[in-house]
Amino acid sequence: MHECAGKAYHRLGIWGQWDPCSRSATVQRDGKWYCWQHDPERVKADEEKRRADWDAKRDRELAKYKRIARNAKLGALVTMETAGLLERLGKEADLSYEKAGDNGDSHTGWAIQLHHDAKAALALAASIREVLEASK
Numbered sequence: 273m274h275e276c277a278g279k280a281y282h283r284l285g286i287w288g289q290w291d292p293c294s295r296s297a298t299v300q301r302d303g304k305w306y307c308w309q310h311d312p313e314r315v316k317a318d319e320e321k322r323r324a325d326w327d328a329k330r331d332r333e334l335a336k337y338k339r340i341a342r343n344a345k346l347g348a349l350v351t352m353e354t355a356g357l358l359e360r361l362g363k364e365a366d367l368s369y370e371k372a373g374d375n376g377d378s379h380t381g382w383a384i385q386l387h388h389d390a391k392a393a394l395a396l397a398a399s400i401r402e403v404l405e406a407s408k
């Protein structure tokens with residue numbers, strides 16, 4: 273029966289100390305004997321697995337943040353498109369309203385409402401652009 277060449281940490285109160293492992297050795301590596309726990313090959317395999325798990329976790333996290341960044345970029349593009357659409361509709365409505373006035377047509381209630389909506393759309397488009405510019 274061989275003794276394990278590994279060391280085991282033993283707690284002593286709030287501290288501790290390293291003592292020779294008390295398990296019987298089961299494998300021999302480079303002329304030294306080790307128990308299953310202190311087998312250098314098992315320790316190495318364990319570390320490699322931990323590293324591989326960590327790498328996989330990091331890759332998953334990175335992929336997640338890339339997805340979030342992509343979605344945010346897409347969101348900004350959609351918002352910019354929306355601002356452009358609001359601006360175009362607002363200007364068209366504004367123009368129609370003024371043309372109607374030039375033709376001497378009376379501005380009916382819905383046209384006045386449309387004019388207000390157009391101004392609101394233009395203001396919203398301007399503030400969206402402002403926010404997008406500031407966040408660049």
Ligand SMILES: [Zn+2]
Binds near residue numbers: 308
């Ligand atoms: Zn041991």
